[in-house]
Amino acid sequence: MALDLSSLEKAVGMLKKAVDLTSPENLAAMTEDQQDLTKAGVIQYFEFTYELCWKFMKRWLEMNMGAVYVDGVTRRELFRLSAESGLISDVEQWMDYHHARNETSHTYARDTAEEIFQTAKTFLADAQTLLEHLEEKND
Secondary structure, three states, X not given: OOOOOHHHHHHHHHHHHHHHOOOHHHHHXXXXXXXXXXXXXXXXXXXXXXXXXXHHHXXXXXXXXXXXXXXXXXXXXXXXHHHHOOOOOXXXXXXXXXXXXXXXXXXXXXXXXXXXXXXXXXXXXXXXXXXXXXXXXXX
């Protein structure tokens, strides 16, 4: 049974649109409040997309390895299994995304928001790659 990837496709697509809105040219044309709101939107799409990414990794691993190998594992172990299965390439980078995601729900400070905004832009490429790998391996 294949995974229905439509929700992940939509989330990655929306994150891409949000990131594209933050090109230097676009940001330069915005007021500071507009910039803050636009960046906040990127961060929110990052949160949502990250959550879907790790859940789809888990679902794919459960379907292809068996739930017994996946249930109850730590996030690091989940990412390690995903890397071994060819879904992702860099466990530490995904752990960085995990930590950034945790920061979004615990604190809001301008410096932290800017760091997470930059992380979200990096995350986009890895989310797109994960989606491509899931599509290739989705049977």
